[in-house]
Amino acid sequence: MxxxxxxxxxFCFGVRRALDLVWKAVAEHGKLQSLGAIVHNQKVVDDLARIGVVVADNLDQISSRAVVITSHGVGPSVTEQMQNKGLQIVDTTCPHVKKAQNIAKKLADDDYAIIIFGEAGHPEVRGLLGWAGGKGKVVADASELPEDLPNRLGIMSQTTQSPGNYADFVRQIAAKLPDIAELRVFSTICExxxxxxxxxxxxxxxxxxxxxxxxxxxxxxxxxxxxxxxxxxxxxxxxxxxxxxxxxxxxxxxxxxxxxxxxxxxxxxxxxxxxxxxxxxxxxx
Ligand code: SF4
Known part of the structure; x- marks a missing residue:
């Protein structure tokens, strides 16, 4: 055989960067907690637990002085709640996710409805929805699209989706173009x-x-x-x-x-x- x-x-660039930042934060702050798993791998989570990085499922479970925002990022209201609790924030949001968050915010500010091609409930997507400020909708498949699409529409993808699947998805929305006055499509899948x-x-x-x-x-x-x-x-x-x-x-x-x-x-x-x-x-x- x-x-x-x-x-x-x-390991990708974003994961290596997040782990480097967490190791530095442990050296500076001692034990700390992350809001959700730093990365979606149990071995990594177990190894971090051994150096004092404990996963919290929600902000109420945070008792450490410092908190880690994972590579998946969070919405702005979560960061605000961390600040209000007086927590020191170790932000390991991947720069590619940050770029997608900025696009969601800009589209929302410009009053576009936003469709996010991705997995509902995934932490990155929850964060993107936060940046979309109530104007975002998560769709995993074109069959889930509403019959009446908004007139001004922005489309973006979770960073870890397949480019081929995203292209198919965009094509199916573009086929409805006569009913959409303005369509903006962003390539947010990471390299x-x-x-x-x-x-x-x-x-x-x-x-x-x-x-x-x-x-x-x-x-x-x-x-x-x-x-x-x-x-x-x-x-x-x-x-x-x-x-x-x-x-x-x-x-x-x-x-x-x-x-x-x-x-x-x-x-x-x-x-x-x-x-x-x-x-x-x-x-x-
Ligand atoms: S967005 Fe891409 S580079 Fe960043 S952590 Fe996710 S997979 Fe890695």
Whole structure:
């Protein structure tokens, strides 16, 4: 059995930056809490808990002096509530998310209705809705669009959506153009997401089984698994090496490995090591 790694996978710029900022904040403030998981990966969350970074589900649970805004960002009212509580804020919002937030705010200020292509309930999307100031609506699929679209409409995407799916979505809205007076479309998908998706698709075309490593709630990891499945390849989305089962590899000769932007290198390496062991001695890995 041969094992091939995607040419781009694992931690992205935004996640590395967020973790660097959190480590510096721990050195400065000691124990602190994050509002939600810093990244959607349990191993990372557990490692941070060991150095004193504890996840809070809501602001009422914050008892530390400093609070971390995660790479997914928050809406302006959440930041305001943190300030009102006198918390020191460690803001690790990814610059790509910040750019999307600024677009949502500008559209809202200019009185556009805003459609956000993304997952309702995802923390980044909740933050974008906050910046859209009551003018935003989250839509995951064109079939969810309202019959009567507003006259002045802005469209943007969660940063970790698939560019191909977003383009299809925009095309379906554009088909309704005679009924919309003004349409503004923004490309807010980050480069790390696009590059990892391209690399996963390239790999899926040359292997006969794909392993996608990443948190079960990680949006970009889910998109990688969807991309691989779209190529007709048997795909397993796992969080760690010990979920791999021997029976997956009967009659498989080339196995591809990719990983989401919040998956640490040591988790990916453990998966590749396990697959290499399973490939057996003398077989190329
Ligand atoms: S996936 Fe993109 S938007 Fe999300 S943290 Fe990484 S670089 Fe930033």
């Amino acid at each position: 041969q094992i091939k790694r995607a040419s781009e996978m694992g 790390a997401t696009s590059n990892r998706l391209d690399a996963a698709l390239d790999l899926a075309r040359v292997v006969d089984l794909m392993i996608v490593v990443g948190g079960s709630t990680s949006s970009n990891t889910k998109r990688l698994a969807e991309a691989s499945i779209s190529e007709g390849i048997t795909t397993y989305h796992i969080q760690k090496a010990d979920e791999i089962e021997d029976c997956w590899f009967d009659d498989r000769s080339i196995v591809g490995v990719t990983a989401g932007a919040s998956t640490p290198d040591n988790v990916i390496d453990a998966v590749v090591d396990k697959l290499t062991d399973m490939a057996g001695p003398g077989k190329p890995a």
